[in-house]
Amino acid sequence: EPEVTQTPSHQVTQMGQEVILRCVPISNHLYFYWYRQILGQKVEFLVSFYNNEISEKSEIFDDQFSVERPDGSNFTLKIRSTKLEDSAMYFCASILGQGATVNTEAFFGQGTRLTVV
Amino acid sequence: AQSVSQHNHHVILSEAASLELGCNYSYGGTVNLFWYVQYPGQHLQLLLKYFSGDPLVKGIKGFEAEFIKSKFSFNLRKPSVQWSDTAEYFCAVNQRGQNFVFGPGTRLSVLP
Secondary structure, three states, X not given: OOOOEEXXXXXXXXXXXXXXXXXXXXXXXXXXXXXXXXXXXXXXXXEEEEOOEEEEEOOOOOOOXXXXXXXXXXXXXXXXXXXXXXXXXXXXXXXXXXXXXXXXXXXXXXXXXXXXX | OOOEEEOOOEEEEEOOOOEEEOEEEOOOOXXXXXXXXXXXXXXXXXXXXXOOOOOEEXXXXXXXXXXXXXXXXXXXXXXXXXXXXXXXXXXXXXXXXXXXXXXXXXXXXXXX
């Protein structure tokens, strides 16, 4: 069964450092997402990406965050200068397509646990 | 603002008890509805989904959910839970062309 893969599974970084979280979505999917889940809290939407550009972003996704699909395969989330409150589980998801007749189930990766110290 | 609410934060049941987890959403128009499960230390997995048609949908592991449009609800049910059902359950909604909005989650603890 195809799956979304994320690396690394756990990253520890010092406050102020840049981190890049990597995701390989399912190959024929067109829509890509990043979500995060702070420990004990709900899953929060960060950003969606389609056709090589951001289609929607939340208030959380400020100037410290950026996304990229550099090579048609990977989908990365960069945090430029990490803060303690960025510590969370970050989930990547991909969807085949949107619309009433297209399967809009989101497939999630295993997540990257980011710990900022 | 669009939102998804789940009635219970933490549910504790004994094995073989019946389960119902509530989910309500505040959207107008056509929505797609999902229940995801997150077992301890694992990623989100799809339990079941509703796009259209029969409002009673069956998912994996004996779970089912009923979409009641007039109540904006999509409650998850299972007639007899097992210890292995211990997990966090998330209701999620999306509208065509928009991102998923997740509910806050319900933690289910099943006692052996």
